Structures are given as structure tokens and as C-alpha cells.
Amino acid sequence: MxxxxxxxxxxxxxxxxxxxxxxxxxxxxxxxxxxxxxxxxxxxxxxxxxxxxxxxxxxxxxxxxxxxxxxxxxxxxxxFNIVFQEGALFDSLNVKENVAFCLREYTRMTEVEIDERVREILATVGVEQAIDLMPEELSGGMHRRVSLARSLALSTPxxxxxxxxxxxxxxxxxxxxxxxxxxxxxxxxxxxxxxxxxxxxxxxxxxxxxxxxxxxxxxxxxxxxxxxxxxxxxxxxxxxxxxxx
Amino acid sequence: MKIKELVNDLQDYYLLTLHGLRGIVARPFYFKDAVFQMDYAGAGSLLIVFIVDLFVGMALSLQLSAELSSLGMKMYIGMIVGISVVRELGPVVTALVFTGRVGAGMASELGSMVLGHQVDMIRVFGFDPVKKLVTPRIIGSLVMLPVLTVIGVAVSLVGGYYIAVFVGHQSGTVYWTSIRNILTLENVLAGAIKPFIFGVLISSICCYMGLSTKGGAIGLRRSTTMAVVLSIVMIIISDFLLTRVLLYLLGFSV
The missing domain is CATH 3.40.50.300 (P-loop containing nucleotide triphosphate hydrolases)
Structure with a gap:
């Protein structure tokens, strides 16, 4: 509450x-x-x-x-998971690195496991094809989906x-x-x-x-x-x- | 009200700097971020430092050649160029160039991260934004500004040599002997301590201004401009104070 x-x-x-x-x-x-x-x-x-x-x-x-x-x-x-208005993705990281941001910091997952997890979450929000793109290459809708995927990577709120x-x-x-x-x-x-x-x-x-x-x-x-x-x-x-x- | 705001700002700046410096020795460490910042600050600034310091050394040597030749004292060009560059111009000019390139970049990058809620996201994900964003930038400046200063001083001396020998028609041997003679421990220390202080000042001021950004594009312009202006003013003021203290500590008589 x-x-x-x-x-x-x-x-x-x-x-x-x-x-x-x-x-x-x-x-x-x-x-x-x-x-x-x-x-x-x-x-x-x-x-x-x-x-x-x-x-x-x-x-x-x-x-x-x-x-x-x-x-x-x-x-x-x-x-909580939050998605800000413009997505608030980290400009200097590509989609994969944005989604993997917390995984790298808080888990001991291997590179292969991180890759699998990122692809799985991106598929959940429907933007798996954007995995290698940089934030500036994404449309507004994709931006928000990736932002959502990033929030979901570590935990479910x-x-x-x-x-x-x-x-x-x-x-x-x-x-x-x-x-x-x-x-x-x-x-x-x-x-x-x-x-x-x-x-x-x-x-x-x-x-x-x-x-x-x-x-x-x-x-x-x-x-x-x-x-x-x-x-x-x-x-x-x-x-x-x-x-x- | 303005005085209260100023005191609050100074207090916040002081706390941010302390927190940022403490991050150098306290966990968690963000090595990758620090290395990235060192690369950006160091390798990225090399060319501009090279060009600016080269021409500063050349201009200084040219001025001295013109003045000293009328007095028949051109053999002192090396000594005066050496002392000026090693103790004063090298560290200050390199720090000013560093402010323009790296400091402005820090302020605008962090400001844009604040406006784009990226700093909020860092906090939501449980990271300490000072350790994640400020400490790596302080490390980058603390390590790379002294390195760039050494390179800048060397380049300035070469520029001075070029003018002294090929324009002022002085002996190169005399020039380099003079330079070698002034490279005493005292002179080198008087110049070598400054870039460490300037590095912390530039990075902390620029990070503070960047993280204090509010009010959209105009706010970003304001914070970036303030970051550069304050850094330049603080470099000049602290240079004077450091010079005074170092001359006293190193036993120079004024």
C-alpha cells in the first residue's frame, strides 16, 4: 500500500x-x-x-x-519498476548493455547467460531485433519498450x-x-x-x-x-x- | 536569500567533492568507468594540448627573443622559457585547455543525464550516483591532467627551442643546457603539484554543476557555462595561492 x-x-x-x-x-x-x-x-x-x-x-x-x-x-x-517519459536509456550504451546494466552489477552471470537473459527480456517486450542498436537509433515506442526491459532484467516488481x-x-x-x-x-x-x-x-x-x-x-x-x-x-x-x- | 543559496551550494559542492574523493578508496569500485574517463580525458585531449602548448612555448620564446636581443641577453631565453613553462604556464595552460574540452564535456553530459532522468534511473537501480558518475571523472582528471601537463611542458619547451634556434639564431646547446639547469627538484615540484589540485578542482566543479542542472536546454547551457567559468576562475586563483605556498615551502625567496 x-x-x-x-x-x-x-x-x-x-x-x-x-x-x-x-x-x-x-x-x-x-x-x-x-x-x-x-x-x-x-x-x-x-x-x-x-x-x-x-x-x-x-x-x-x-x-x-x-x-x-x-x-x-x-x-x-x-x-517498483519505473519507465520515464523518454525512456531514460543510457546514451553511451547500446540496447544490450542498457538491459544488462544491472545484471552485470548485481549478478555473477556469465557473458553467455547475460546474453540469453537480455534476449529473453527483449523478446518479452517485442524488441529483440534492436539488441545491437544505440538509443538514438530507436523509435519512441522502442525506447520505452527497451526501458521497460531494462527494468525487468533483474527483478519483477x-x-x-x-x-x-x-x-x-x-x-x-x-x-x-x-x-x-x-x-x-x-x-x-x-x-x-x-x-x-x-x-x-x-x-x-x-x-x-x-x-x-x-x-x-x-x-x-x-x-x-x-x-x-x-x-x-x-x-x-x-x-x-x-x-x- | 542569495547568500543562503550560495552557502547551501558551497556546502553541497564540498560534500560532493568529499564523497567523490572518498569513492577512490571505498567500495564499490568502478574500474571500467574510471578507465573510460581516463581515455576520454587523456587520449582525447592529447592533440589539443599538443597544439596549444606548442604555440604557447613558441610565442613566449618569440616575445623573449625580441626583448632580450635588444639587451644582448638572448642566452637567457632557455632559462626564462624553462622556468615560466615548468612552474607556471605549462600547468595553467594545460588545465585551461582541459577545462574547455573535458570539464565542459563532464558538465554537459551529467546535466543531460539529469534532465533525461538517467541519474534518477541510476539511483532507482541502487547505485550511488556520486560513486558511479563523479568518482570515475575525478580519477580520470587526477591521473590524466598531470600526464597531459608533462607532455604539454615538453612540447612547450620544444616550441621555445624552435623559435630560439631557428628564429632567434641561438645555440641549441645553450638552450637545452639552460633548460637542464632549471630542472631542479624545487622547480619541478613547483609545477608538478599544481595539475593534481587543478584536476580535482575541474572535475569536482564541473560534476557539481552538471548534477545541479535544472530547467531544460537553457538550464543545461547555464550549468555548462558556469562550470567552465568557475573552473577557469578557480584555476587562476588557486594557481596564485599555490604558487605563494609552494615558493615558501620550497625555499624560494621573493
């Missing part, structure tokens, strides 16, 4: 979160919606302990992570975190990524997806939280989201081109 209790966070003078509170159970599939700069990505970074809140508590499995050291946070981070996973992708690629996300969460693994595309969120998530002015102004299922009377949410729903079909 992830619990945000009255979390405030700002970058200098600019306040991003203003007392955000919510809780998410690990098997849930949740989408955070909201405009740019409303703190969606900030929430993911807070969950992983990459930034600390100015005030409030963040509990992961009952433990407050706000005061934990980097070493202690490592255990918390092992529960309790929850996947996706930061704008379909932004900048054409509809076919976006749909493929949504299917992949849904597939990976099939066996009870949760996911938190941050996006401003309601149509994509609907394909993957079952619960929706809408952020505005640093707080959660909506928390409900898809039906409630589409039927919401809140103007911003109605605007988002129609801008996403999703009409409940």
Missing part, C-alpha cells in the same frame, strides 16, 4: 503539491491525470524517494520513506510506474504500449500511470485520480470520470477523444 498523507512539495518558490492525500493498494491499476506542471511526475519521484516532500508523510507498505537514507531507500525502490508512457507516440504504437503495460500487470501486479491522455489511461487503469492545483480533486473509476461534472475533467475526457466506446 502506498499512502500520501498531506504531502506538500515545491521547487523553490513554485509550489507543486499542496497537501495531496491518497492511498493506492499494490495490485491496483491507477492513472494520474492532470495538466502539465500539476505534479504528476513529481508523485512518481516521491514514491521512489528520489525527492523528499517539504512536509507530510509518504508510506510504502506502512513505512514512512520520507526520512530514509539512500541505502534504506534501495529496498523500497526494489518494489510489485508495481510498475509509468511516466507519460504514450506521449509522443503515434496511435498504433501508443496502443501497443498500453497492451504491453496491461499484459505485464496481468498477474496481479499493480501499476501507476501518469498521463494526460484519458483514452490511453482507460485502456490500462481502473482507477483515476485527477490533479489540480497540487491536490487530488477527483478519485474514482472510469465511468465516474467520464460522467464527472468538473469542467477540467470533462475537457480532458473530450480532448483525449475518448467517448466511452
Amino acid at each position: 502506498i499512502v500520501f498523507d498531506e504531502v506538500w512539495f515545491g521547487y523553490g518558490e513554485r509550489q507543486i503539491l499542496r497537501g495531496a492525500s491518497f492511498s493506492i493498494a499494490f495490485p491496483e491499476r491507477v492513472a494520474f491525470l492532470g495538466g502539465s506542471g500539476e505534479g504528476k511526475t513529481t508523485i512518481l519521484r516521491l514514491i521512489l524517494g528520489l525527492i523528499r516532500p517539504d512536509s507530510g508523510k509518504i508510506l510504502v507498505d506502512g513505512e514512512d520513506i520520507t526520512g530514509k537514507s539512500e541505502t534504506e531507500l534501495r529496498e523500497v525502490r526494489m518494489k 510489485k508495481m510498475f510506474l509509468y511516466d507519460e508512457p504514450t506521449t509522443g507516440l503515434d496511435p498504433i504504437n501508443a496502443d501497443n504500449i498500453c497492451r504491453l503495460m496491461a499484459d505485464l500487470s496481468k498477474d496481479g501486479k499493480g501499476l501507476i500511470m501518469v498521463t494526460h491522455k484519458v483514452s490511453d489511461a482507460m485502456k490500462v487503469a481502473g482507477r483515476f485520480l485527477f490533479l489540480k492545483n497540487g491536490a487530488v480533486i477527483f478519485d474514482g473509476d472510469g465511468k465516474a470520470l467520464l460522467g464527472s461534472e468538473i469542467p477540467e475533467i470533462r475537457f480532458f475526457a473530450t480532448e483525449g477523444g475518448f467517448h466511452g466506446g
Whole structure:
């Protein structure tokens, strides 16, 4: 269970979160919606302990992570896999080395075993043909798939975190990524997806939280989201081109 | 508010540098990363150091030839070129070139890794970003800047020789004898200690500025520019302070 209790966070003078509170159970599939700069990505970074809140508590499995050291946070981070908006692949490494990054560091696998494992994971996400390519040679969709493969290489998490996973992708690629996300969460693994595309969120998530002015102004299922009377949410729903079909 | 930010920045810089230096002797070690950085900093900078130091030596020798010939003291060219290059110009010019090529590269690379969430990923994977990213760069600079300085000094002396002999019509034997005479332990130490200090300064400042990048492309430009400017200023200031201390410690009278 992830619990945000009255979390405030700002970058200098600019306040991003203003007392955000919510809780998410690990098997849930949740989408955070909201405009740019409303703190969606900030929430993911807070969950992983990459930034600390100015005030409030963040509990992961009952433990407050706000005061934990980097070493202690490592255990918390092992529960998650994150895919950042642009994939965050290491530019200087090719696809194979990106995926093998943690395997080389944390396991004693031989070169042959690493190669096998990398190919197996790349096949899972459907980009085995890209094994020798450099990140700049990948398309947006491949970037995210490889990033996902890299996160999966070492461990399977309790929850996947996706930061704008379909932004900048054409509809076919976006749909493929949504299917992949849904597939990976099939066996009870949760996911938190941050996006401003309601149509994509609907394909993957079952619960929706809408952020505005640093707080959660909506928390409900898809039906409630589409039927919401809140103007911003109605605007988002129609801008996403999703009409409940 | 500005003073508070400055104090915070200085404190963060100090901690990053200490942490980065501690990584040289504390596990885990990232040998491959350190070797990669040494290759980038050393082999990659060789040509530009060669060219710049060669022309600095030649220009210095030319200036001295013009000035000393009117005084009938051209036989001192070797001595003055030698002392200037070994103690002062070699280490400083090489460090400035190193800042422009390697330091700017460090700041922009790390800045781009911060903006692209690659540093976040390193933390998510359980690595210490300072040990993984900063320590190898400090090692690269700490090892390669002194090596480049030695090469730069040698090249400068050759450049000075070329001008003294082929333009100033001095005896090559006199030039090299003068150089040999000034290569005392004191003179060599006065120049040899500097690149180690400059190496740590350049790498720590540039890594700190790179890792502090925020605000997209403009932020990256700002942090890279600041990294180079601060490194250059700190090289010049620390050079003066080091010169003062070393002259005192090595027993030179001023």
C-alpha cells in the first residue's frame, strides 16, 4: 500500500503539491491525470524517494520513506519498476548493455547467460531485433519498450510506474504500449500511470485520480470520470477523444 | 536569500567533492568507468594540448627573443622559457585547455543525464550516483591532467627551442643546457603539484554543476557555462595561492 498523507512539495518558490492525500493498494491499476506542471511526475519521484516532500508523510507498505537514507531507500525502490517519459536509456550504451546494466552489477552471470537473459527480456517486450542498436537509433515506442526491459532484467516488481508512457507516440504504437503495460500487470501486479491522455489511461487503469492545483480533486473509476461534472475533467475526457466506446 | 543559496551550494559542492574523493578508496569500485574517463580525458585531449602548448612555448620564446636581443641577453631565453613553462604556464595552460574540452564535456553530459532522468534511473537501480558518475571523472582528471601537463611542458619547451634556434639564431646547446639547469627538484615540484589540485578542482566543479542542472536546454547551457567559468576562475586563483605556498615551502625567496 502506498499512502500520501498531506504531502506538500515545491521547487523553490513554485509550489507543486499542496497537501495531496491518497492511498493506492499494490495490485491496483491507477492513472494520474492532470495538466502539465500539476505534479504528476513529481508523485512518481516521491514514491521512489528520489525527492523528499517539504512536509507530510509518504508510506510504502506502512513505512514512512520520507526520512530514509539512500541505502534504506534501495529496498523500497526494489518494489517498483519505473519507465520515464523518454525512456531514460543510457546514451553511451547500446540496447544490450542498457538491459544488462544491472545484471552485470548485481549478478555473477556469465557473458553467455547475460546474453540469453537480455534476449529473453527483449523478446518479452517485442524488441529483440534492436539488441545491437544505440538509443538514438530507436523509435519512441522502442525506447520505452527497451526501458521497460531494462527494468525487468533483474527483478519483477510489485508495481510498475509509468511516466507519460504514450506521449509522443503515434496511435498504433501508443496502443501497443498500453497492451504491453496491461499484459505485464496481468498477474496481479499493480501499476501507476501518469498521463494526460484519458483514452490511453482507460485502456490500462481502473482507477483515476485527477490533479489540480497540487491536490487530488477527483478519485474514482472510469465511468465516474467520464460522467464527472468538473469542467477540467470533462475537457480532458473530450480532448483525449475518448467517448466511452 | 542569495547568500543562503550560495552557502547551501558551497556546502553541497564540498560534500560532493568529499564523497567523490572518498569513492577512490571505498567500495564499490568502478574500474571500467574510471578507465573510460581516463581515455576520454587523456587520449582525447592529447592533440589539443599538443597544439596549444606548442604555440604557447613558441610565442613566449618569440616575445623573449625580441626583448632580450635588444639587451644582448638572448642566452637567457632557455632559462626564462624553462622556468615560466615548468612552474607556471605549462600547468595553467594545460588545465585551461582541459577545462574547455573535458570539464565542459563532464558538465554537459551529467546535466543531460539529469534532465533525461538517467541519474534518477541510476539511483532507482541502487547505485550511488556520486560513486558511479563523479568518482570515475575525478580519477580520470587526477591521473590524466598531470600526464597531459608533462607532455604539454615538453612540447612547450620544444616550441621555445624552435623559435630560439631557428628564429632567434641561438645555440641549441645553450638552450637545452639552460633548460637542464632549471630542472631542479624545487622547480619541478613547483609545477608538478599544481595539475593534481587543478584536476580535482575541474572535475569536482564541473560534476557539481552538471548534477545541479535544472530547467531544460537553457538550464543545461547555464550549468555548462558556469562550470567552465568557475573552473577557469578557480584555476587562476588557486594557481596564485599555490604558487605563494609552494615558493615558501620550497625555499624560494621573493
